[in-house]
Amino acid sequence: MTDIKKDFPIFGNNKGVVYLDSAATAQKPKSVIDAVAKYYYEENANPLRGLYDLSVKATESYENAREAVRKFIGAKSTKEIVFTRNATESLNLAANSYGRENICGCSEILVAISEHHSDLLPYQNLAAQTGAKLRFLECDEFGEYTAEALQKALTPHTAIFAIAQVSNIFGRVNPIKEFAGICHKNGTIIICDGAQSVPHVPVDVVDLDVDFFAFSGHKLYAPMGIGVLYGKRELLEKMPPFLYGGEMIEYVTRESATFAELPHKFEAGTVNAGGAVGLHAAIDYIDSIGFETIIKREEALTELAFTEMQNIPYINIIGSKNAHEHNGIITFTIDGVHPHDIAAVFDADSVAIRAGHHCAQPLHQYLGVQSTARMSIGLYNDEKDIERFIETLKTVRRRMGYER
Amino acid sequence: MSDNMYNEILLDHNLHPLHRCGLDCATCSAAGLNPSCGDQLTLHLSIEDGVIKDGSFTGIGCAVSQASTDIMLELIIGKTAEQAQRLKTLFSKMISGEITDEELDELEEAGALQNISKMPARVKCATLGWNTLEKLLKENS
Ligand SMILES: Cc1ncc(COP(=O)(O)O)c(C=O)c1O
Numbered sequence: 200m201t202d203i204k205k206d207f208p209i210f211g212n213n214k215g216v217v218y219l220d221s222a223a224t225a226q227k228p229k230s231v232i233d234a235v236a237k238y239y240y241e242e243n244a245n246p247l248r249g250l251y252d253l254s255v256k257a258t259e260s261y262e263n264a265r266e267a268v269r270k271f272i273g274a275k276s277t278k279e280i281v282f283t284r285n286a287t288e289s290l291n292l293a294a295n296s297y298g299r300e301n302i303c304g305c306s307e308i309l310v311a312i313s314e315h316h317s318d319l320l321p322y323q324n325l326a327a328q329t330g331a332k333l334r335f336l337e338c339d340e341f342g343e344y345t346a347e348a349l350q351k352a353l354t355p356h357t358a359i360f361a362i363a364q365v366s367n368i369f370g371r372v373n374p375i376k377e378f379a380g381i382c383h384k385n386g387t388i389i390i391c392d393g394a395q396s397v398p399h400v401p402v403d404v405v406d407l408d409v410d411f412f413a414f415s416g417h418k419l420y421a422p423m424g425i426g427v428l429y430g431k432r433e434l435l436e437k438m439p440p441f442l443y444g445g446e447m448i449e450y451v452t453r454e455s456a457t458f459a460e461l462p463h464k465f466e467a468g469t470v471n472a473g474g475a476v477g478l479h480a481a482i483d484y485i486d487s488i489g490f491e492t493i494i495k496r497e498e499a500l501t502e503l504a505f506t507e508m509q510n511i512p513y514i515n516i517i518g519s520k521n522a523h524e525h526n527g528i529i530t531f532t533i534d535g536v537h538p539h540d541i542a543a544v545f546d547a548d549s550v551a552i553r554a555g556h557h558c559a560q561p562l563h564q565y566l567g568v569q570s571t572a573r574m575s576i577g578l579y580n581d582e583k584d585i586e587r588f589i590e591t592l593k594t595v596r597r598r599m600g601y602e603r
Numbered sequence: 604m605s606d607n608m609y610n611e612i613l614l615d616h617n618l619h620p621l622h623r624c625g626l627d628c629a630t631c632s633a634a635g636l637n638p639s640c641g642d643q644l645t646l647h648l649s650i651e652d653g654v655i656k657d658g659s660f661t662g663i664g665c666a667v668s669q670a671s672t673d674i675m676l677e678l679i680i681g682k683t684a685e686q687a688q689r690l691k692t693l694f695s696k697m698i699s700g701e702i703t704d705e706e707l708d709e710l711e712e713a714g715a716l717q718n719i720s721k722m723p724a725r726v727k728c729a730t731l732g733w734n735t736l737e738k739l740l741k742e743n744s
Pocket residue numbers: 222223285286287288315317318363365366367392394395415417558
């Protein structure tokens with residue numbers, strides 16, 4: 200199992216680099232890169248458009264990818280799987296299309312305070328356009344959201360509750376299934392941002408009972424430019440298209456059009472078939488390793504880093520004090536050192552970590568920190584990577600001119 | 604590469620800034636924002652008869668933006684607005700890698716930030732104070 204790194208050509212081509220920014224984007228295994236190349240070498244045509252052999256092949260590859268995604272997240276039907284560019288587009292689709300029909304001036308939209316800007320701005324915009332009220336569900340300092348708080352925040356007017364299954368800052372898994380139950384009793388739909396959860400934990404959208412679930416391929420070891428929106432069929436059926444154009448129609452006259460069946464209604468224009476094929480290969484790759492192994496590896500590494508970090512007095516970890524509640528994402532600050540400088544010192548040692556507000560400015564404001572540094576683990580990381588991380592971490596303050 | 608970016612001059616101005624404080628006698632102030640990281644600083648100047656009599660800055664930022672602004676103030680206090688503007692132009696030239704050795708001498712300690720030109724992600728940090736200065740001078744001339 201220690202050979203997982205060998206599956207990722209980027210590490211062979213960047214010797215000595217420690218990559219701890221997988222929450223931003225994951226590296227791609229050779230099998231994914233090869234699958235995309237094979238699609239373009241051997242099968243490329245415009246899927247759904249042509250009536251010839253190659254186009255049929257391309258269509259098959261694209262639709263097989265949809266089936267792989269369906270299985271991966273446990274959806275009932277491929278009609279519920281819409282391909283998009285990324286989680287951001289998926290969330291915009293859900294907010295806009297569902298919102299257009301179901302939100303009015305007296306509605307409320309509840310958003311978790313830790314949401315990524317991609318799971319906040321679509322609702323800010325929706326609220327501004329409809330006059331709906333935007334409200335926030337707050338967590339405690341450890342990043343925990345409670346059922347009681349949710350219960351209290353919901354009102355008879357709450358139409359949408361938006362929350363990530365795993366926050367990109369806290370790394371903590373939120374109790375989505377419980378929250379979905381509470382929302383549904385209130386007549387509220389739940390939109391779940393799965394961008395940071397799918398790489399780390401198995402997901403079953405039917406069991407979670409979420410109404411919408413969004414994620415990006417690129418954080419899941421697939422290429423950039425392919426994403427997924429899952430939506431419950433009965434909701435998607437009633438929703439208007441998001442984008443208009445080719446491929447998403449049934450019949451068009453000069454003045455009007457009827458729209459194609461699900462999921463094509465939401466896939467206007469030429470699709471990213473190569474990306475979908477890459478996503479299929481990424482899912483196959485994850486399956487070949489298995490979540491049991493992935494979780495075991497990532498938990499062990501998270502714990503290793505976490506324990507070392509906790510022993511350093513000037514380091515402050517954001518969120519839970521329990522390593523098991525971080526899922527490979529550790530966001531932190533160092534007393535007296537700006538996060539950008541932290542990242543720069545790491546970069547000098549060829550260790551890639553991220554610094555800034557991580558597209559979650561309202562959360563940083565809520566926590567009272569200007570910005571943070573974040574290390575995040577992927578399935579290819581190993582003990583050596585964590586040791587290098589800790590080694591550098593211990594030198595940061597000294598290299599920034601402090602005595603220790 | 605980024606390690607020699609944090610040279611002693613830069614570290615010293617970051618840890619022990621000379622001009623990081625309020626300025627009661629300020630005749631003008633301007634805020635500068637680095638949208639990519641959310642860092643913000645406010646520059647305060649006291650300008651009399653076209654001469655920068657005193658100056659200071661407040662706000663949060665990384666070592667690069669803090670030190671760069673502190674060094675800038677050290678350099679421009681006592682100078683005329685035109686001289687300060689000329690230094691800003693030289694600083695920009697240095698960051699884009701087009702400065703001559705003589706010009707670099709004029710920048711004195713600000714020359715310690717020359718390596719930033721090789722770190723595109725940090726250019727905004729190094730120029731935050733200088734850009735705010737330029738804005739302030741334009742607004743108050
Ligand atoms: C929790 C979360 N949601 C949404 C996104 C947006 O993903 P993308 O930029 O791929 O659309 C990210 C990625 O940064 C994320 O971490």
